[in-house]
Amino acid sequence: MIHADSPLAAPVSSASGHVAPVRTAVIAYLTLLALLCGAAPGVAQQPDYDSVSRISPTVAAVRRAAPSVLNLHSVKTTYDDEPVFGSRKGRKVNGMGTAIVVDPRGYLLTNHHVVDGVESLRATDESGASYVARTLSVDPKHDLALVKIDAENLPVMPLGTSCDLMRGETVIAIGNAFGYEHTVSQGIISQLFRDVEVTETQSYRNLIQTDASINPGNSGGPLVNVRGEVIGINVAIRAGAQRIGFAIPIDDAREVLADLMSVERLEKRSHGVRFSDRKTPTNKQAVVAQIDPRSPAIRGADGQGGLNRGDVVERVGRTPVEDAADFERALLGVRPGETVTLTVLRGSERVPVAFSLPGAGRGIAQLSSDTRQISARTAELRKPVQAVATPLTAADAVPQFEARSGCEVDRVVASAGGKLTEFGYKGGYRVTAVRPGGPADRALVKPGDILLGLHDFSTLIPADFAYVLNLAADDGVKMLRCDILRGGDRLYTFLKLDEK
Numbered sequence: 001m002i003h004a005d006s007p008l009a010a011p012v013s014s015a016s017g018h019v020a021p022v023r024t025a026v027i028a029y030l031t032l033l034a035l036l037c038g039a040a041p042g043v044a045q046q047p048d049y050d051s052v053s054r055i056s057p058t059v060a061a062v063r064r065a066a067p068s069v070l071n072l073h074s075v076k077t078t079y080d081d082e083p084v085f086g087s088r089k090g091r092k093v094n095g096m097g098t099a100i101v102v103d104p105r106g107y108l109l110t111n112h113h114v115v116d117g118v119e120s121l122r123a124t125d126e127s128g129a130s131y132v133a134r135t136l137s138v139d140p141k142h143d144l145a146l147v148k149i150d151a152e153n154l155p156v157m158p159l160g161t162s163c164d165l166m167r168g169e170t171v172i173a174i175g176n177a178f179g180y181e182h183t184v185s186q187g188i189i190s191q192l193f194r195d196v197e198v199t200e201t202q203s204y205r206n207l208i209q210t211d212a213s214i215n216p217g218n219s220g221g222p223l224v225n226v227r228g229e230v231i232g233i234n235v236a237i238r239a240g241a242q243r244i245g246f247a248i249p250i251d252d253a254r255e256v257l258a259d260l261m262s263v264e265r266l267e268k269r270s271h272g273v274r275f276s277d278r279k280t281p282t283n284k285q286a287v288v289a290q291i292d293p294r295s296p297a298i299r300g301a302d303g304q305g306g307l308n309r310g311d312v313v314e315r316v317g318r319t320p321v322e323d324a325a326d327f328e329r330a331l332l333g334v335r336p337g338e339t340v341t342l343t344v345l346r347g348s349e350r351v352p353v354a355f356s357l358p359g360a361g362r363g364i365a366q367l368s369s370d371t372r373q374i375s376a377r378t379a380e381l382r383k384p385v386q387a388v389a390t391p392l393t394a395a396d397a398v399p400q401f402e403a404r405s406g407c408e409v410d411r412v413v414a415s416a417g418g419k420l421t422e423f424g425y426k427g428g429y430r431v432t433a434v435r436p437g438g439p440a441d442r443a444l445v446k447p448g449d450i451l452l453g454l455h456d457f458s459t460l461i462p463a464d465f466a467y468v469l470n471l472a473a474d475d476g477v478k479m480l481r482c483d484i485l486r487g488g489d490r491l492y493t494f495l496k497l498d499e500k
Contacts, residue, residue, distance in 0.1 A: 064228030098221030110220030160229030162249030175221030187212030214245030258324035397465035406438020
């Protein structure tokens with residue numbers, strides 16, 4: 001509103017003080033404008049408000065991306081030093097973060113600092129469904145981590161590229177800001193290629209700077225463009241500043257993800273192929289850059305020629321491949337000895353290449369992807385392990401585990417309404433005693449804990465212990481990941497077994 005005494009309310013006048021000609025000209029101009037717009041002089045044309053769409057590009061982008069965003073809630077113990085008594089007092093701290101779905105089988109990408117040192121981790125999706133989550137692999141240097149939940153058919157985050165970002169481009173952040181789940185904020189790309197030092201031990205290179213509001217809890221969540229495609233992973237804010245946040249470019253993050261999801265890292269099997277991701281605004285390609293001469297990639301599963309340097313892998317079976325991360329995730333769960341067909345662009349021709357991973361019995365045992373089941377990983381579904389010097393039998397496995405771990409266990413079966421059923425487990429082994437100073441005691445295992453799995457395999461029956469211990473002996477593994485249920489919390493620790 002402009003007040004009557006405002007200078008803006010005064011009529012426009014010429015140097016001579018005559019105002020009438022100017023006023024007459026303005027009235028004539030407005031009359032002509034009304035006639036051109038199809039309205040009679042003096043009649044205001046009402047806009048058709050009902051025809052205006054409320055679905056802006058931002059709304060459309062959020063609708064596309066949000067189903068692939070999960071909120072993370074964690075619990076960890078921190079210690080306060082007592083200067084007088086020299087003791088340390090532990091207290092539980094709740095944490096929060098965000099993750100994005102990178103594979104429909106429940107593989108999530110988030111920041112390492114979100115899951116570092118947590119004792120329990122939960123993920124909730126947009127519908128409010130909650131899942132127990134566990135950390136599979138981490139890269140502290142690049143502050144990224146791979147997390148797994150037991151779920152199927154999850155919507156994968158639409159993948160964009162960070163190779164063509166523009167300053168001033170509209171971007172949207174989605175995440176668990178201060179624990180307010182699925183918070184959406186909008187801004188622009190303020191700058192590119194930022195190097196940021198957060199602490200003496202943590203620094204970042206080549207970050208995206210944005211003025212979209214990023215708060216504690218947004219870490220690990222997506223920065224998306226107006227197409228709803230992820231172009232960055234939100235990672236940090238500038239303390240004391242307003243609207244200065246940073247994200248890891250998605251092309252950089254996907255290179256790290258390829259290592260986090262590699263079958264060599266998760267399943268102890270190697271295909272021997274190294275890729276160079278080639279990305280342009282219109283094309284994404286996984287180009288074979290290097291091949292181990294001893295690898296199965298040199299000669300195909302059919303005995304014919306395998307992959308060559310310069311080949312572009314476009315599909316693994318039915319899974320489209322746009323970069324090395326896609327290649328790795330497509331091979332996860334492929335059973336040892338099973339042949340998959342790679343669709344390869346070689347020069348100007350597309351050729352099929354039969355491909356098979358070695359290591360019978362060494363991969364993660366699970367049903368084929370056609371069955372759409374992953375959680376039933378028991379000994380009955382696995383092939384025998386490779387021969388070891390003195391393979392354990394099911395009858396000997398549990399007593400040997402007790403002797404080498406320093407704890408005693410009894411088998412338990414899930415009951416209706418119990419915690420095991422609530423978390424989706426059929427059973428496990430309850431720890432009944434822990435030897436002071438033994439491996440289990442050093443790993444902070446307590447009586448009453450329920451052992452759910454070892455080395456990423458379920459422990460439901462004695463044959464499971466036999467399989468894991470034989471596999472560890474075959475691979476030379478001395479440290480086993482130990483998944484336990486303590487009260488209502490799903491925890492994990494690492495158990496270094498005593499030598500035989």
